Amino acid sequence: MPDQAVSQRLAVCSWSLEPKTPADLIEKLNEIGIARTQLAIDPIREGGAWADGFKQLADAGIEVVSGMFMAVGEDYSTLDSIKQTGGVVPDQTWPATWENFQQMVKLAEGAGLKHVMFHAGFLPHEPSDPNYAKLAARLAEVANLFADHGLICGLETGQEEATTLRAFLEQLGKPNVAVNFDPANMILYDKGDPIAALQHLMPHVRSCHIKDATRTITPGQWGAEVVVGTGQVDWPAFFDVLKAGAFDGLLAIEREAGEQRVADIRTAKDFVLNLVG
Numbered sequence: 001m002p003d004q005a006v007s008q009r010l011a012v013c014s015w016s017l018e019p020k021t022p023a024d025l026i027e028k029l030n031e032i033g034i035a036r037t038q039l040a041i042d043p044i045r046e047g048g049a050w051a052d053g054f055k056q057l058a059d060a061g062i063e064v065v066s067g068m069f070m071a072v073g074e075d076y077s078t079l080d081s082i083k084q085t086g087g088v089v090p091d092q093t094w095p096a097t098w099e100n101f102q103q104m105v106k107l108a109e110g111a112g113l114k115h116v117m118f119h120a121g122f123l124p125h126e127p128s129d130p131n132y133a134k135l136a137a138r139l140a141e142v143a144n145l146f147a148d149h150g151l152i153c154g155l156e157t158g159q160e161e162a163t164t165l166r167a168f169l170e171q172l173g174k175p176n177v178a179v180n181f182d183p184a185n186m187i188l189y190d191k192g193d194p195i196a197a198l199q200h201l202m203p204h205v206r207s208c209h210i211k212d213a214t215r216t217i218t219p220g221q222w223g224a225e226v227v228v229g230t231g232q233v234d235w236p237a238f239f240d241v242l243k244a245g246a247f248d249g250l251l252a253i254e255r256e257a258g259e260q261r262v263a264d265i266r267t268a269k270d271f272v273l274n275l276v277g
Helices: 003-007 022-032 042-046 053-059 079-085 094-110 130-148 162-172 183-188 194-204 235-244 261-276
Strands: 010-013 036-040 063-068 115-118 152-156 177-181 205-210 212-214 224-226 250-253
Touching: 003 261, 010 063, 010 261, 022 053, 022 261, 036 042, 036 053, 036 250, 042 053, 042 094, 053 063, 063 250, 094 115, 094 130, 115 205, 130 152, 130 162, 152 205, 162 177, 162 194, 177 194, 183 194, 183 205, 183 212, 183 224, 194 205, 194 235, 235 261, 250 261
Parallel strands: 010 036, 010 250, 036 063, 063 115, 115 152, 152 177, 177 205, 205 250
Antiparallel strands: 212 224
16 A cells, blocks of 8 residues: 555544634644545534535635534443443434434535445344344434435444444445444454454445554443554554555544644654555
């Protein structure tokens, strides 16, 4: 995987930079030196300073290469809280999440996007689980909605083991439902080795997050997200698997911890380009 090919596919997850306005995001991306972003669409839907965000980014030469939707009410404060509130699983938030998704697919399509990712929530391990059929029906509904607007939906990894996610996808049977692979999430959620997971999911992987982490030493608690290159992701092996799978999709740097996001993301960019070069 040559350096130039990777450099042309690197992007930054907009929410990592906690931008208050499109102008703020533009400034931070320029400081990092990457003019591509995976953009959180919820602020666009909510309007205000972000109402014309797509136009502002385009006018500044920033390419929005994919989008991200959030389900309503997600609480990431603990592993247990996100299990209870994550994705399309909770009955109490599903109607509002579904309403938001219907609005945002139109925004994504209008901006020319082809790929949008989100967390589906914790997938049941067995089809006999009473929640399995409910979740499958909701994701089929989402997949059909996305397909109607020419979109691929990427389910982010981490909240279940790779074998569970692959089995679920193949049972679901929706060609526009793919995987946004995040190696750090496999560590943060303690759901197995990220390289083995990537190998298993490779037929379904359409985009990746570049993020690093260290595994928890206390079962039931989060691992720690760290600067790319300082954690437990085996990055040479990661890129070897992508190369073997002829992966040519998005590589979006994500940083959701720390107080110096711009510097950390710039470090991640340099680390990746030095590694693959």
